[in-house]
Amino acid sequence: MSKTMTKWIEMGRTAGPYGVKGWIRISPAGEGDLLLGSRAWAFRPAAGGDPRPLELEGARAHGGMIIAKWKGCDSPEEARLWRGTILLERSAFPELPEGEWWAADLEGCEVVNRAGDRLGTVTGLGSNGAQDILQVKGAAHSYLIPMVPAYLLGVEPEKKLITVDWDPDWF
Incomplete structure (x- = not known):
């Protein structure tokens, strides 16, 4: 039986806490709208390791950044611990018109x-x-x-x- 490999694409990096309720600032890498249009985010710690899915509670654009809140992060102190990369599965990307590529x-x-x-x-x-x-x-x-x-x-x-x-x- 063949196991399908998930292709993860780096979409941004965490950039510290935002506010007092566990929101985190995300510095998007390119397609910020694509990140905001999906709820299938994953997180890879800066120290490395396998991506782990995030249960996203909210995300929105804020200046040139994105601020996001996910389950398990409820304070600025917890938000500071989330240092790493935000990923999306390549399969979550929408199809593009002919002659355009991701x-x-x-x-x-x-x-x-x-x-x-x-x-x-x-x-x-x-x-x-x-x-x-x-x-x-x-x-x-x-x-x-x-x-x-x-x-x-x-x-x-x-x-x-x-x-x-x-x-x-x-x-």
Whole structure:
């Protein structure tokens, strides 16, 4: 019998207590709206270990942060003990329209150019203000490849493969 592996995606980090009733400030990592739209949160302590589900009692945006309350945290003193990462299961993410991808699905993808040269692996996504940028780490060089049709030829997250029109000398 095969056991399905849960893919956990880091969505933020705890940032200390908020108020006197056990609310905790969360510094979101990217998709704060996605975190607020889900109730299937998990917590991984800063010291490491397996994620454990949280029974969320409430969450809302507050400035550039999120404040949240979950069962088992009822005071500022308890909130200070919750140091770590807030996670969501990848399966909780909504489907995107054709031609859009979640950053979590692109990270770890191998990037090759049209000639078949391996450029490296996607380590993250950034932005230059005009478009998203693939951050690719290769053996000898790192690349910042704009995610525009002129350079992005194919994205196959299920195969962990991205094909680009990019010369290895353009770093």
